[in-house]
Amino acid sequence: FSLGLDAAAAFAFHAARRKTPRRFSSRLKNQLLYAWLGALATGGLCCCERPPPRLADVAQLLVRDVDDDWRPVPLPPSARGLVVLNLQSYAGGRDLWKRGACSCRADDAPAAVDDGKLELVVCDSIFDLALALARGRGATRLLQAAELRVKLNTDLYMQIDGEPWFQPASTVHIKRLGQSTVLSSAPNPRCCAS
Numbered sequence: 001f002s003l004g005l006d007a008a009a010a011f012a013f014h015a016a017r018r019k020t021p022r023r024f025s026s027r028l029k030n031q032l033l034y035a036w037l038g039a040l041a042t043g044g045l046c047c048c049e050r051p052p053p054r055l056a057d058v059a060q061l062l063v064r065d066v067d068d069d070w071r072p073v074p075l076p077p078s079a080r081g082l083v084v085l086n087l088q089s090y091a092g093g094r095d096l097w098k099r100g101a102c103s104c105r106a107d108d109a110p111a112a113v114d115d116g117k118l119e120l121v122v123c124d125s126i127f128d129l130a131l132a133l134a135r136g137r138g139a140t141r142l143l144q145a146a147e148l149r150v151k152l153n154t155d156l157y158m159q160i161d162g163e164p165w166f167q168p169a170s171t172v173h174i175k176r177l178g179q180s181t182v183l184s185s186a187p188n189p190r191c192c193a194s
Contacts, residue, residue, distance in 0.1 A: 001174060003059075003150065003167075004052040005081030005123060007157035009038030011164035042080075042126040051125070055079045058154045063120075063145035064175075073143060079122035083139070084148065084174055086118050116176060117144040147175035 013034045017024045024030050043051025056075040061082075064070045075082070120142040150172045158167045 001084040003158045007159040007164050008041050008052050010159045011157050012037040012041035052080050060151040062149040064147040078124045081123045083121045149173050
């Protein structure tokens with residue numbers, strides 16, 4: 001789940017793809033168009049739309065820790081995008097939590113699919129998000145929580161698993177509902193040895 005910056009870029013891409021699907025005919029072309037349209041939609045280029053608002057100006061974040069205490073969390077004043085992760089795969093397999101350039105808290109634990117926690121990552125601009133996806137720098141780890149509520153006092157772009165929409169002012173509540181069993185192969189000790 002994300003809101004703000006990343007979702008605005010996804011919305012611009014999906015709107016263009018619906019309008020002229022023949023332009024989106026290959027993986028490379030799609031990636032280039034996603035970068036171009038995302039930059040236009042999020043204030044990354046001259047003569048483009050204004051960037052999404054700073055989240056601290058339009059949203060309140062409440063989190064519940066694993067010990068059931070709800071508390072407000074101030075959003076960084078420059079953050080324009082919030083990404084909520086429940087596993088270590090975002091935007092085609094990138095691990096934003098592990099790769100985040102810095103952390104707002106000293107007690108951040110490594111992310112795990114079975115820890116009952118959501119990881120929250122923020123970014124300030126489309127360039128920060130691009131750096132986080134390409135090089136592992138640019139996004140900021142905000143915190144880990146068992147549950148969260150985001151109260152929006154304005155309309156904002158959101159997306160879940162690549163499906164974007166424009167959300168009117170509302171409250172979004174995200175929590176874990178059970179866990180699925182997933183099969184994976186054991187790591188090969190001879191592969192990628194350091």
